């Protein structure tokens with residue numbers, strides 16, 4: 001991907017008045033600051049799930065501490081819950097223990113939990129926005145690296161570890177070293193068949209998986225402004241795959257309209273007042289970033305990862321790269337190792353790679369528009385012989401909406417499995433896993449070794465690309481695929 | 488948190504960049520509700536066959552690296568998931584410090600909360616340590632956090648950076664939460680002037 005980048009020193013001597021979105025939120029949330037030390041930041045919204053919290057609650061109990069602001073913490077069950085019939089108890093005893101611990105902890109400390117069976121249940125980064133909990137200008141943390149998703153609303157949202165979860169529960173604050181800011185500007189129009197997923201995969205391929213380490217990214221420019229909230233969430237979601245803890249978009253009318261009427265958003269006149277405040281946290285003209293990258297939307301094609309990290313990505317029209325052609329010895333060795341793990345031969349056309357499994361889901365691509373895009377491809381067709389394909393909606397609410405639109409029928413008639421909401425095969429903590437050597441077209445965000453099951457081989461793609469691969473049994477260039485719009 | 492004490496330890500080289508937390512501790516070990524015992528799952532898919540037998544080639548399975556307390560690895564160590572289990576697993580296995588050219592942000596934070604010292608050095612210095620640990624049996628490094636230096640017995644000596652705030656906490660083994668609670672007044676004052684939380688539905 002051709003792009004321009006430049007690193008600009010901050011002008012220390014020049015008084016800067018124009019502020020970025022990031023700076024506005026940061027400054028607004030400083031509780032305590034002393035030079036040479038991290039800043040104590042206030043956390044507006046804390047989201048929790050069953051996997052990264054039991055040890056945090058245990059820590060509170062051991063120290064006889066309370067949760068400072070239980071009304072600012074919300075819990076869901078998503079990472080290891082089954083996506084099959086939920087009327088029966090969880091059969092895996094360890095998962096059941098973790099889910100039970102979450103229920104007990106939330107009850108004991110007075111935290112609202114969207115449990116299995118609740119109509120709000122779903123993947124933590126899907127339900128926050130869907131319920132209107134996620135709002136512009138907020139600081140949001142969660143014991144999960146894809147918390148960057150919420151930055152799509154113009155919030156400063158980042159993932160933390162379990163010790164920090166415990167710290168937030170006890171104090172509603174976090175010590176943070178101020179990250180640098182990075183602008184990723186995209187102009188122009190994405191071509192037909194090229195989605196927000198392809199955009200972010202292409203960006204990661206270009207700047208590298210540690211290209212934004214230590215930075216908060218703001219995605220800017222006309223292309224980003226033209227994206228829907230769901231598309232912006234897909235982009236911000238994968239900021240961590242470029243090393244950034246946070247990825248954000250300045251709030252605009254699209255943001256405001258998405259939030260209108262959501263259950264936890266302000267209502268009536270309070271909403272209008274809030275909207276005015278939200279729009280005021282935008283990055284101002286002339287504000288400076290520590291570094292900047294510029295891209296042209298027209299230069300992006302549908303993307304497919306070939307290796308074992310998200311930066312190992314090529315266009316669908318491309319080939320599996322030749323490690324020998326890579327100059328850097330460490331990158332060359334990593335590419336060779338990745339090809340061995342992935343069972344791929346250098347020089348193979350991407351469209352010749354056959355797949356065994358398809359996973360449409362995860363906090364990257366499990367929202368209604370993602371399911372619609374996949375359904376439009378699947379409609380009236382059949383999953384290829386020998387391919388097992390599943391669709392896992394991000395939340396129970398999305399599942400219900402999709403069923404109202406008849407998407408479940410389209411998928412089932414085509415031979416896809418239609419599941420209950422959760423993280424599912426994005427990380428395979430539940431029963432949804434790849435078998436060793438199985439190859440999967442996945443709409444999730446990580447293709448690390450073993451991510452979807454020990455020995456499993458993951459190729460990251462957009463929902464429509466995943467659906468098309470399911471039908472053909474191998475990757476196809478979506479732009480050559482006939483798609484009827486859904487009726 | 489356990490206080491960090493200066494020590495001299497055996498070095499195990501993991502000559503890979505972008506070691507992600509899914510490799511450090513695979514998901515099947517995330518179902519635990521306690522912090523202890525995760526060393527058994529450290530680098531599980533690299534250490535063991537699917538049948539559970541040790542893979543002899545893997546660095547930690549080689550006799551000469553048993554008992555290593557310093558891991559030296561490639562750039563962007565600890566990328567990916569925020570799972571603190573990765574740090575708990577390294578710690579439980581016996582590592583007290585990780586040396587690499589760079590660390591992923593969340594992983595580094597998690598290290599600092601658990602008394603595991605992340606030492607970032609120039610790529611060239613890390614390369615020399617990886618090579619030395621591969622070439623010499625029993626290759627050891629002394630780590631001095633007060634002076635912010637590491638040194639081997641052959642005379643390689645490197646200085647490393649760490650924020651004074653984190654250094655202090657590591658040296659004293661301070662509990663973050665009690666420190667923050669000492670700022671209770673400031674937090675309460677902030678809450679009084681800040682927006683109220685959500686309506687209870």
Ligand code: SF4
Pocket residue numbers: 078079123124125144146362363364422423426427444445
């Ligand atoms: S869907 Fe995947 S990436 Fe997202 S929160 Fe769940 S496990 Fe993490």
